[in-house]
Amino acid sequence: MRLRVEFTTEPFDLDEAPAHALVAREVVEAADLDAVDVGPFGNTAEGGAGAVLTAVDALLRKTLEAGATRVTLQVNVIEEDEA
Secondary structure, three states: OOEEEEEEEOOOOEEEEEEEEHHHHHHHHHOOOOEEEEEOOOOEEEEOOOOOOOHHHHHHHHHHHOOEEEEEEEEEEHHHOOO
């Protein structure tokens, strides 16, 4: 099964990326994922279910430890031909 996760961390800071946003980027870029797109207001990553779920666990734990007050995420099952 393949999954796509879309997520944001808050609070936002338009002047400088907050620590929790930098941690989120580090987590998804270091994970064993097939595709990662990091942007200023939303991020997506996709890959096998195990890799995505492991990354989501690390993402939640590490961004909250780094000061995020809210993490919004959505996980979708994607068809193999969507990838």
